[in-house]
Amino acid sequence: MNPRATEETPVSHPSRPLGVGHLTALGLAPPALVTTAAEAGFDSVGLRVLTGNGTERRWPVDVGSPMLLETVRRLEDTGVSVLDVEIVALKPGTAPADYEQALEVGVRLGARFLNVMCDDPDLDRASDTFAGVVERARIYGIRPAIEPMAYKRVSSLSQAAGIARRSDGGGVLLDSLHLRRCGETLDDVRALDPDLLTYVQISDAPRRLPRLDRPAEPLPREQVCGDDPAQVESLTARLPAGDGELGLRELLDVLPPDLAVSVEAPNLELIGSLGPRRFLRRHRDAARALLHSGTPGRRSA
Numbered sequence: 001m002n003p004r005a006t007e008e009t010p011v012s013h014p015s016r017p018l019g020v021g022h023l024t025a026l027g028l029a030p031p032a033l034v035t036t037a038a039e040a041g042f043d044s045v046g047l048r049v050l051t052g053n054g055t056e057r058r059w060p061v062d063v064g065s066p067m068l069l070e071t072v073r074r075l076e077d078t079g080v081s082v083l084d085v086e087i088v089a090l091k092p093g094t095a096p097a098d099y100e101q102a103l104e105v106g107v108r109l110g111a112r113f114l115n116v117m118c119d120d121p122d123l124d125r126a127s128d129t130f131a132g133v134v135e136r137a138r139i140y141g142i143r144p145a146i147e148p149m150a151y152k153r154v155s156s157l158s159q160a161a162g163i164a165r166r167s168d169g170g171g172v173l174l175d176s177l178h179l180r181r182c183g184e185t186l187d188d189v190r191a192l193d194p195d196l197l198t199y200v201q202i203s204d205a206p207r208r209l210p211r212l213d214r215p216a217e218p219l220p221r222e223q224v225c226g227d228d229p230a231q232v233e234s235l236t237a238r239l240p241a242g243d244g245e246l247g248l249r250e251l252l253d254v255l256p257p258d259l260a261v262s263v264e265a266p267n268l269e270l271i272g273s274l275g276p277r278r279f280l281r282r283h284r285d286a287a288r289a290l291l292h293s294g295t296p297g298r299r300s301a
Contacts, residue, residue, distance in 0.1 A: 018287055019044035019083040019262035021201055023235075025276050026266065027220040030059055030071040032276075038078035040280035041288075046262055047071070047082055049105045052089040052117060057221045063104050072108065082106075083199060083262055086115035088133060088144070090126045096136055107140040112260075113198050114144040115173060118154035118163070126153070127166040134167040145173035145198040150181035150230045157188050164196050171198035174255075175264065176246050177205050177238060181230045186247075190254050200255060202287065203265035204244030205233065212237055215268060238265040240286035249293055263287050 020042045022028075028036060030047050037045050049061050061068045075082065085106040088099040102114060114137055120126040133144045144167075148160040157172070157179075164170045172192065179189070212232040214225050225235050241248050241263075252261070263283045271279040 016257070016261060016291055017043040018284065018291065019046060019199075019260065020280060020283065021046040021084075021262050021264035022048040022086070023264050023266050024283065025271060025280060026223070027271075028276055030061055030067060031074050034071060034074040034078060034080050036276055036280055038074075038080045039277060041284045042080065042263075042280070044081045044083040044260075044262070046084040046086060046115070046264070047109060047111070048087060049085045049109075050087055050099070050102045051221075051223075052087045052119070053224050056223045059221075061105055062101070063108065068105060068108065075109070082109040082111040083260055084113040084115050084145075085109065085111045085142075088114060088116045090116060090118045090120045090129050090133075090146075092120050092122065092125065094120070094129050096132065099133055100136070103137055103140045103142060106142050111142055113171075113173070114142050116144050116146045116170075117149060117152050118146065119152060121153055123153070123159060123163065127163045130163050130170055131167040134170040138169065143169065143171055143198060145171040147173040147175060147178065148182055148184075149175070149178045149234070151226075151228045151234075155182050157182070157184050157192055161192055161196055165193075172196045173198055173201065175201040175203075176248055176251055177203050177234060179251070180205065180207070180246055181209060181233075186250060186254050189251065194256060197256065197259055199260035199262060200251070201262050201264035202241055202248055202251075202290070203238035203263065204241050204246050204248060205237075205239055207245040209233065210237075219268070220266075235266055236268045238267055240265060240283050241290040242286050248290055252290070261287070261291070 020037050118126050137144050146160045148154050154160050160172045164172050212229045
């Protein structure tokens with residue numbers, strides 16, 4: 001069984017590898033993200049090789065493309081690895097042709113996970129579709145993980161876990177912001193089958209959802225952003241670890257100590273003022289401080 005932290009022995013994991021998700025700086029092309037992440041001190045990246053809708057502009061990282069070849073070269077030069085590729089959106093008509101490209105690109109990048117979200121109102125059908133994604137991804141050595149999000153059809157850990165359990169090997173992706181906005185608690189996280197856990201994305205935020213308006217300017221790569229404040233916050237206004245009230249240390253303490261951690265924290269104002277390099281470095285320093293912090297905890301066998 002994976003160890004969990006409870007309340008007596010200090011737990012700190014300063015050497016745990018740390019990644020950064022592409023959404024944090026989606027305006028950087030994949031090769032530039034790899035280089036900038038390496039300069040900032042990250043160990044891995046997540047790369048957005050597909051989009052969840054028809055409006056967002058994809059980075060041209062098709063198999064055999066110059067951009068994919070350059071991305072692979074920079075991964076080799078820097079030693080940065082690829083934690084995950086994204087994003088597959090489960091919809092009523094989703095078919096293998098809709099996600100095969102992500103798997104083909106992912107295996108060339110050495111990705112471990114495939115990020116999946118759900119836009120299908122029929123969760124039974126979504127479960128069947130996800131099981132198909134898992135079966136196909138096994139050929140590529142990639143593990144799909146479904147992510148609960150407050151403004152998507154799968155908006156709870158229990159829904160995500162139910163879909164993952166019905167597949168043969170799929171998992172659940174945790175995101176600190178989405179957990180809070182979905183109304184999940186640490187007890188809900190503790191209750192999740194450890195075998196379903198894949199990795200955790202971290203960012204910080206106020207405890208209560210702030211009032212946020214959709215930005216007047218287009219988002220990077222022309223992402224779709226509605227008027228739902230939870231979506232606006234998720235895409236434009238996340239905070240570095242420690243700058244909010246989400247209890248990130250407590251969250252990490254109830255997760256297996258070897259679970260991969262990745263920063264997913266887009267903030268349009270902050271990246272605009274700091275520039276991508278300083279922005280990623282700030283996130284890296286904040287996340288490393290969090291991993292070094294350690295709070296009292298007792299591990300259960």
